[in-house]
Amino acid sequence: MEENRNLYFQGSYSQDDEIQVVAFNLGKEEYAVDILNVQEINRLLNITRVPKSENHIEGVVNLRGNIIPIINLHKKFNLQSEGNEEDKRIVVFQFDDLKVGIIVDEVSEVLRLGKEDIEDTEKVYSSINAEHIKGIAKVNNRLLILLDLLKIMES
Amino acid sequence: MKMDMSQYLDVFLEESKEHLEILNQRLLELEKDSGNINALNEIFRAAHTLKGMSSTMGFDDLADLTHHMENVLSDLKEGILPVNSTVIDTIFKCFDRLQMIIDNIQANGSGETDNSNLINILENIKTGNFEAAAIIEKEIPVPILMPTEENSSSQESFAFNEYDITVLKEAVSRDFKIYNIKVAIDQGCLMKSVRAFMVFKAVEEDGEIIKSLPPAQDLDEGKFDNDFEILLISTVAADALEKRLGNISEINVLYIREINIDVLSTKPVMVNGVNNFSKSPSDTPDSPRSHKAKQTVRVDIDRLDNLMNLVGELVMHKGRLEQIGFSNKISELNETIEQIDRISTDLQAVVMKVRMVPIEQVFNRFPRMVRDLARDLNKEVDFLIEGKETELDRTVIDEIGDPLVHLLRNAIDHGLESSQERLKKGKSQQGTVILRARHEGNNVYIEVEDDGGGIDTDRVMAKAVEKGLLTSREVEQLSREEAIELLFNPGFSTAQNVTDISGRGVGLDVVKTKIESLSGEIFVDSKPGQGTRFRIKLPLTLAIIQALMVSVQDELYAIPLSSVDETTMITASDIKMVQNQEVIMLRGSVLPLYRLGNLLSVPGQSDSDDMYVVVVRKAERQIGLVVDSLIGQQEIVIKSLGRLLGGIPGLAGAIVAGDGHVRLILDIITLF
Numbered sequence: 003m004e005e006n007r008n009l010y011f012q013g014s015y016s017q018d019d020e021i022q023v024v025a026f027n028l029g030k031e032e033y034a035v036d037i038l039n040v041q042e043i044n045r046l047l048n049i050t051r052v053p054k055s056e057n058h059i060e061g062v063v064n065l066r067g068n069i070i071p072i073i074n075l076h077k078k079f080n081l082q083s084e085g086n087e088e089d090k091r092i093v094v095f096q097f098d099d100l101k102v103g104i105i106v107d108e109v110s111e112v113l114r115l116g117k118e119d120i121e122d123t124e125k126v127y128s129s130i131n132a133e134h135i136k137g138i139a140k141v142n143n144r145l146l147i148l149l150d151l152l153k154i155m156e157s
Numbered sequence: 158m159k160m161d162m163s164q165y166l167d168v169f170l171e172e173s174k175e176h177l178e179i180l181n182q183r184l185l186e187l188e189k190d191s192g193n194i195n196a197l198n199e200i201f202r203a204a205h206t207l208k209g210m211s212s213t214m215g216f217d218d219l220a221d222l223t224h225h226m227e228n229v230l231s232d233l234k235e236g237i238l239p240v241n242s243t244v245i246d247t248i249f250k251c252f253d254r255l256q257m258i259i260d261n262i263q264a265n266g267s268g269e270t271d272n273s274n275l276i277n278i279l280e281n282i283k284t285g286n287f288e289a290a291a292i293i294e295k296e297i298p299v300p301i302l303m304p305t306e307e308n309s310s311s312q313e314s315f316a317f318n319e320y321d322i323t324v325l326k327e328a329v330s331r332d333f334k335i336y337n338i339k340v341a342i343d344q345g346c347l348m349k350s351v352r353a354f355m356v357f358k359a360v361e362e363d364g365e366i367i368k369s370l371p372p373a374q375d376l377d378e379g380k381f382d383n384d385f386e387i388l389l390i391s392t393v394a395a396d397a398l399e400k401r402l403g404n405i406s407e408i409n410v411l412y413i414r415e416i417n418i419d420v421l422s423t424k425p426v427m428v429n430g431v432n433n434f435s436k437s438p439s440d441t442p443d444s445p446r447s448h449k450a451k452q453t454v455r456v457d458i459d460r461l462d463n464l465m466n467l468v469g470e471l472v473m474h475k476g477r478l479e480q481i482g483f484s485n486k487i488s489e490l491n492e493t494i495e496q497i498d499r500i501s502t503d504l505q506a507v508v509m510k511v512r513m514v515p516i517e518q519v520f521n522r523f524p525r526m527v528r529d530l531a532r533d534l535n536k537e538v539d540f541l542i543e544g545k546e547t548e549l550d551r552t553v554i555d556e557i558g559d560p561l562v563h564l565l566r567n568a569i570d571h572g573l574e575s576s577q578e579r580l581k582k583g584k585s586q587q588g589t590v591i592l593r594a595r596h597e598g599n600n601v602y603i604e605v606e607d608d609g610g611g612i613d614t615d616r617v618m619a620k621a622v623e624k625g626l627l628t629s630r631e632v633e634q635l636s637r638e639e640a641i642e643l644l645f646n647p648g649f650s651t652a653q654n655v656t657d658i659s660g661r662g663v664g665l666d667v668v669k670t671k672i673e674s675l676s677g678e679i680f681v682d683s684k685p686g687q688g689t690r691f692r693i694k695l696p697l698t699l700a701i702i703q704a705l706m707v708s709v710q711d712e713l714y715a716i717p718l719s720s721v722d723e724t725t726m727i728t729a730s731d732i733k734m735v736q737n738q739e740v741i742m743l744r745g746s747v748l749p750l751y752r753l754g755n756l757l758s759v760p761g762q763s764d765s766d767d768m769y770v771v772v773v774r775k776a777e778r779q780i781g782l783v784v785d786s787l788i789g790q791q792e793i794v795i796k797s798l799g800r801l802l803g804g805i806p807g808l809a810g811a812i813v814a815g816d817g818h819v820r821l822i823l824d825i826i827t828l829f
Contacts, residue, residue, distance in 0.1 A: 050819040051712065052798075053757035054805050062798065064813045067466025071801045100800055155801065 019117040023139075025146055026093060026106040029081035033106075034113070034139065034146040041096040043109055046087075060105060063092065070094060072103045078154070079131075083107060097152055104151070113146075115139045120148065165345065166262075169214050171455065173259050176203045176210075180252055181525045184245065188528075191240035201230045202371075202380065207255070209382030213344050216268035219258050225279040226251045232283060243287045247278050249525075324367060328390040333364070336391060336398065339411040341384040346407045350379040356387070356408060359401045364391025384411065458551060461512055468508050469794065469813060472501050476816075513548035513697075516594045516603070519558045520545045523565060523592060530569045537576055537587040538569055547594035549601050553695055556675055557603070560668040564605040564691050565590065567665070572609035572689050582686070584608070601697060606690040612683040614640040621646070641681050645669045702795060704812075704822065706788035707771060709754045710761045713820045714784075715793055715812055720825040722772040722779060724787055729766050741770065741781060748772065750781040756807070756828060773825045780829070795822065 023034035024043070042065075049061040049072055058078035062069050072092060076083050089108040094101060120137040136148040180203050186196040204227050212220035226248060232238040254275055262268045281287075325335055338360065342352050353376040357366060366373075368388040371381045391398065395413045402410045475497050482490040520542050531538040549557070573579075573588035580586055591606040618632040621643050627635075635643075647666040672679045677695040696702065704715040705724070731741050732750065739750040750770065754763065763785050770781040793812040797803070798821075809824035 048818045050811075050821065052802060052805065052808070052821065053759070054807065055802060059802065062802065062811060062819045064817055064819045066470045067796075067813060069796050069798060069811045069813070069819055071799060102801060 020114045021117065023113050023115055023146070023148070024093065025110045025113055026091070027085065027108045027110065028075055028079075028106055029084055031081075032110070032144055032146050033149050034115075035093070035095070035149050035151060037112060039095045039097060039151065041094045041101065044092045044094065044103075046090050046092060046105070063103065065094065065101075065103075068101065070101050070103050072105060073155070074105050075154070076105070095151055097155075100155070102151075102155060113141060115141065115146070165214065165347070166266075168347070168455075169210055170259065170263050173207055173210060173255075176207045177252060177256055177259065178521055179203045180207075180255075181249075182521060184248060184252070185524050185528060187240060188245050194234075197230070197234055197240075201227070201234055202375070204230055206380055206382065211268070213383065216258070216262060218270050218272055219255065219262075219268050222251060222254060222258075222272045222275060225276045225283075229279050229282050238282065238285065241287070244282055247275075247282060249529075251275055251279070325390070328365075328367075333390040333392060334394075335416040336389045336395065337386065337412075337414045337416050338389055338398070338402075339384060339386045340402065341409040341411050343407040343409065344383055346383075348379070349381065349383070350377055352405065352408050353377075353381075353385060355405045356402060359405060360387070360389050360391065360398060362401070363393055364389050388416075456511075458512075461508070465508050465512075465794070468501070468505050472505060475501050510548075512550055514551050514554050515545065516547050516549055516554065516557075516601075517545040519554060519561065520592060520594070522558075523561070526562065527565060527569065527590065530566065534570060535575070536569065536573055538573065539587050539589045541589065541591045542593075543591065544594040547596060547601060549695065550697060553601075553675055553697075556671065557693075557695070560671045560693070561592070561603065561605065563665075563668050564693075565592065568605055568607040568609070568689070568691075572607035574610050578610075596697075601695045603693040603695065604690055606688065608688040611685040611687055611689055612641055612644070612681070613685070617641065617643050641683060644681070645679075702793060704791055704793045705771065706791050706820070707753070707769070707782075707784040708786050708788055709757070709759045709784055710763065712757075712759055713788065713814070713818075714753070714757075715791070715820055715822045716771060716773065716782075716825065717809070717822065718790065720773050720775075722774050724772065725770050727768060727770055729768070739783075743770075743772070743781070748779060748781045750783050751829065752783045754783075754785075756782075775825055775829065793822070 022037040024037050024040050025032060025034045027033070044065070047063040047065070049063055051061045052059060052071075058074050060072040060074040060077075062071050064070075075081065085107045091106055091109050092103040093106055093109065094103045119141065120139045122137060134150055134154045136150045139146040139148060180200055183196040183200045183203070187193050187200065190196075204223055208220050208223035208227060211217075211223060229238065229244065229248070233240055233244065238244065254270070254272060258268050258270050261270070328335065340353075340356050342349050346352060357369075357373075357376075360366065366387050366389050369376060370386040375381055376385055389398075395415060399410055399413055402408065475494065478490070478494050478497070481487075482494050523542070524540055527538055527540040568590050569588075573590070574582070574584075576586045579588060589608045591604070593602075593604040593606065595602050614637055617640050618627075618635065621627045621640075622629050622632055626643065626646055632640075644665045645668075669679055672693055672695070675695060677693055680692040680694070681689065682692070683689040703718040705718055705721050706713055706715055708714075725743065727741055732739050733741065735747065739752075740747050741750060742748070748770075753759070754761075765785065769784050769787050771784060771787075772779055772781055774780075795810045796812060798805070798808065798811055802808075807824055807828035809822040811819050811821050814820050
């Protein structure tokens, strides 16, 4: 079932040179990740602290019986948390067998980005190191930073 | 046509192991009662299937050996050869070799072995030369390479009894035609039985199948090689049948022959070919229905875990619904919730049950082993198995085999006396070993009992002194129970002679370690002169353990009950300082204390004067863990913390508690 869904999504964008992204806020900046890696978006569930884990690990949550680690990118990149508690969400990603959630201040929308709208990383400043960024996309007057979550997780 | 068979390898391995198990079981039956035709038939059938499977998979050595074995079996069935001990022993040896080959295939994918010595013996037996067969065992193997038969069942054909003939004559008189149809199913077809069913369906549209070879029941269960024959009465012409069958994929019609009724006499007559073994195609009334294989589906254990997760989730959300119904006082909702409650409870029970496997799987290989052992040791053993239908979690089943082998070997080698000794003691000549399994509460007990001499504690103690485990003075103060307990010491073995079977220095300590790793316990009762009983207590499942839930500030943790010795309540004034280490006096001994809050850097400080101490055991040393309160004992389902968080010292995993929160399981060994 999972495979079918992915196939469907791949089919939906690969014909035209677009990618679909989920856009969200971290602090004052807008970020985005490829929708193919997003499994789901949840309200803040009950997060259980994991003692002796790294500082940016917020804890673990129960997602339909699966234990999912939650990463706090604010802590990792020294970002200030903005917005209402109400709007905070956990975005759960899946990379192969690894499932992980990140806390975001607000999920804004799902967007289609043309490949030509995405710029190289070196030119743009962000709070997050360039090595964790796949690129920057300009949509109307907004700047979306495309995150490379797998790299973030490995670092 | 060369196909990639690797994807079928798992299925092949599983199935061949099952067949080998059947072979061993039935041969044991045959050994006890040489006139047991049903057992022989079943041996033959299983061997035949094994041959077909292995040649399909391209394991020619395996197929070749089975082929020769089958030749001998066929002669046994025909009554050409007598069922005697040489034959039985040789066939058992063949089974062992087959097992070895299959194990090799599993280990390194190659089934190549030189079986010429065994084949030579089989050939000798076939020619009735038993002496040569018995002698030849130790001779230099003669390489004989027989070509693997491409189609193993080509000689099979129908035999008719009087009743069949009557039916056929009746059919002909009503303008039916009789056809003998042989259909081959493509090699590599995974659902042979479905193809067979489709063939049946197609030809039965305007006709009736009188017989099939192998019988319909076997076809249903997929117990056949790649071809089968049917005897059909039908009103349609042969080419119409052929056309209809041609529409079914993955099959090949080898021939459709019309049979002339006049050729058939009332005596059993073959329609074509040689009657190599007269298998009655219809099930004889006394055929063993009880041995009918259960219909099963193989499922990846991960999927079951997944299913269990989902059910757990369902139960959790049901709890939430209940809350909503209760706080909003919606009576209509309550009714529905009660229904859901019942269904989800059933569902949970069913899912748990799906993971359970009868212990029969493990037990079934023991009769053969006991027989061989008893022969080697020249002892007479009556081996009884009780409660083999007892069910255990799959994960436990996979692990329990080796410890049981060990205990059974012990019972026969050390436990039972020799026949002469038994007679001298006034016991029956034949010793009894009982293997028993039963449920009790949430545990399964497995017992290995013998009526031998019991444990000689004097010898055990002498040995302990000799091995330097204890001084002779210490030994004197031991009770009988404590002396028996010595057996579980690493490197302890009381066998006076080091035999092939046991007494190689690795002994009961290995058994004990294994059982404990399965969260089980082992007990021994032994009465001098009357026998010994080993009792293994195992949890029903490994995925679920008993844990003590404790709290520190707002955080809850689970401590596996297996590492908890006791709990006690203390006040702050009970704590003393010894060399900068907090301790308390517990029944006269000093117990070092560690505050769980500090160990896990739980934010906040407890200000209560009362606190609880959980006494845990770490490598024979007792340690007190200070916690704020004890929540209670609970059954928990262990889950992994995953790749990202794995390997944090002190944490053994996580659980999803009833309220949906994740709670962490402490690992006492790595906590400090």
